[in-house]
Amino acid sequence: EDIDARKQAEARIAEAETRWNFALTSAGQGVWSLDMRKGGTTYSETWVRMLGYDDGELDGDPDRWLTMIHPDDRQIVAEADRAHLDGETAFFEAEFRMRHKDGHWVWILDRGKAIERDREGRLIRAIGSLTDITERKEAEERRKVSAAMLADEKERLRVTLQSIGDAVICTDAANRVTFMNPVAEKLTGIASGEALGKVLGDVYWAVDEETGQRIGLTRPSAADRHHCDQNARAVLIRRDDTRCSIRQMVSPIMNDHDEFCGLVIVFQDFTDARALQRQLAYAAAHDALTGLANRPSFIRTMEELVDRCRLNGGEHQFMFVDLDHFKAVNDTGGHAAGDALLKRVADAIRNVLGPEDIVARLGGDEFAVILKSGAPARATVAARCIIEAIRNLGFSWDGRPHSIAASIGLAPIRAGCGEVDEIIARADAACYTAKAAGRGCVSAAPDEVSKDEAEPLPLAAAS
Template identity: 45%
Template sequence: MSAPSNNAPTVVPGPFRLEGHNALLARIVETAAIGTALYDLEGRLVYANRAFADLLGYTAGAPLPALSELIHHDDASAGRLHLERMLRDELRDYRGEHRLRHADGSSLWVSLVASALTAKADGAPEYLVLQASSIERQKKAEEALTYSESRWNFALESARQGVWDHDIRTDTMFYSRMWRIMRGLSPDEPVPEDHQKAWLSRIHPDDLGHVLANIDRQDRGDSDFDALEYRERRPDGSYVWILSRGKPVEWDEHGNPVRTLGTDTDITRIKVIEQELAAEKERLRLTLESIADGMISADSQGRITFMNPAAEQLTGFTSAEAIGRPAHEVFALRDATTGRRCECPVARCLEIEDTVHREDDMVLVSRTGTQRDIRCTAAPVRMADRAVLGAVLVFQDVTQSRAMQRQLAHSASHDPLTSLPNRAAFEEAMSTATASARDSQRRHSLLYIDLDRFKPVNDSAGHAAGDALLQQVAKTIRGCCRNHDMAARIGGDEFAVLLTDCPVGNARAVAEKIVRAVGALEFLWAGRTYRIGASIGIAEISREAASPLGVMGEADAACYAAKARGRATVVAFGDL
């Protein structure tokens, strides 16, 4: 067990945030009448509900003790030894009666139930769960037993503890009034001659084997066994959960027990809460495993504590491989455009202690190298005092939807026949070029291209031939331009090229290259060869340009002049 902590966490009783933020489970734990606390393997307090704080006399917001400080120093060392064994994973469950240290420094007798909690695949414990209920009145009643028989009986009645007294020599049994009442029996119900047979007949069939295997250990005062839990049937057919504690109080000259005394407690309410918690936990587990979205939970250091099957599939890591690793090692996020590694949303969420969204152009690279478009949200997990306990990352595979979006965006801005940008996209680029020329005095050029002798091909060979020819022309024009120039189809057989940072003199050379290339095309269709040409008009985009539409008009006028001069030629608007 670790040394007492000087900085025991200040715990405001409230629901411990389990993965998935299950509100119902949190409310059940928080409002439970049984004091419940969660300690980590270092003995530090992680969570305590309101009942636990009240039990030890701590007000809201006051720091509760670490595990090493919890058991009162006047108590025997057995309790601490058992808890240390659990922290070392030598023991998974423990029940006992111990004195805990009250806030005012006094001791408080409790019934302590401890169990190891784990979510790891290897079964190693992560936390120690303690459930404590006060047995102070019971202990006081037991002490009063040696002082006065009448006071002893009255005290136990007040504490609602059923008492039994077994004289092993005569095999006679005494049951107190409360012992009968908690079982639904009449207060003056006589003890049957074969009392053990009658008692065993009422025990639930599922518990009978456990009781028969351990009842003799209780009679012998086995130091490793001091409590027996079982269900006993009432006369109305319902069952009551009994916690029976007992030990020998008299021995013969040979040291053999001859009298055993014990008390029984109705723990039905505790068991109902335990079953509800177990059922809710199972529902939560099944829910997290069945959802299609990937889910990763991390602690305050950004190390993974939980991962559902969808996250396993998307990341390529199994849950067993991922747990304990930093989230950024498993959730490898890159920018879809640049390919650069992006900051892990979990790390950013823990840094700013706020929700982080990643939606645009994010790619998840799995362990096998598979890339998927995703969107994700990392949200902090907070304790009741707003302290950040960790983070939960939820992410979705949006590869198909983003591909569809890109396809729709491409269709909206491109000509479906030639795959070149369409008129709308070209006009938008013209607006950008005109603005840059006006603001920074850059000079660009616009080529307006109209095909010569295209109509006869379309009319004689058909539209299919015309479409095939336009596709060849589009490739030819695109091949004559620089990579950053924009070639577009803006009409039936009309094309345009935006030459950025290109003066008219250089634009003329590009235009003449296009004219020669188009004129050199030999289009073969249905055994016949067709030849076409291209007339090109050039307009300069300068600081003096009035508007994109005005520049387009100038280039169109220059193209018209080129056709008038015999076609297959180039004319600049400035030459008119």
């Protein structure tokens, strides 16, 4: 009966072991078993095939598998084996490379456990499994390479953004700052460490130079997901209320799924360039000597006024001012004296007119005025004031006094008055009439409806 019971127990153990081996084999795992009583180590068919050998070819020598381990991995295996045999670990576990029969290396995950020792603690029996993890290791290596390449690329981009001359700020989808380069720190006056994580508006506040309205930097609409917004007239307002003219470009960051991930704001200090633009624009529209509007800009202004009068009605008065006896100043004192006198005349004309009236130097000693008030009576009074101011200049050069005067022709700017050159010609003709009448007086152009002759209005009539 004892013999039958033992045989039944052994049969059950054999059956269980068969099922266990089958399960491991089905999972692609090889099984090894060390039994010093039976002469060494045996390996399952899956185990040996994993390394290109035939069934039973590696059985026997318990240390043979150690010779198949990659030299660089032997220390790892030895340490794991020692730790388990010394009772430091519940299981032996290690990942290492083993040489395939054809010479290439196979990555192995080996798990095992000592299950019997003799009285002196020497190992008698152990069992374990091996799994081919080559594909996993290769995938991990590819990920490592990709991660390293990505890190290198990120570092190159970081160094590039840190070293370029443009200021750069990046945000996430919640409009919080994720990056600032040194130029952005300098222009905003805020350190990167303080800015990171803050809402963009706490770090970067830009307004339109002309309107003063804030330039919003928010999530783009679906239609503008890939649109870069440029603004060459932005002004950056810092925390201390100082301002800096900038040129900015805002680009959305989109991921592979076309989802919005944040913004990149690239901006440059445009203060000097903007100041130069203003200087050039001013120089293009003003007379270099007197600072008055020059002929081209004055003509453009007149054209706009004529068009508005045609559309909306209204009336303005045009004056053609020509200096009397100016040539004598140039002939005796030279061009320096003439230039000094022209500056004095420009100031005198400006000082007697209102802030809305427009004054220009047409060239030489010829000036022009647009009175924004349309009353003809005011035009006559203003013209006489100009003549009086120029007569009383008291100009002298090198100790020699010069007496000059001015003659003025008037013409209206209104609907039906013709083109700009016609208005100027009409006022010029009236000015010629004033000069013919003895100079130092004002003459109104004939009414284009009645065609009356121009009548000179001497200065004395104003008193």
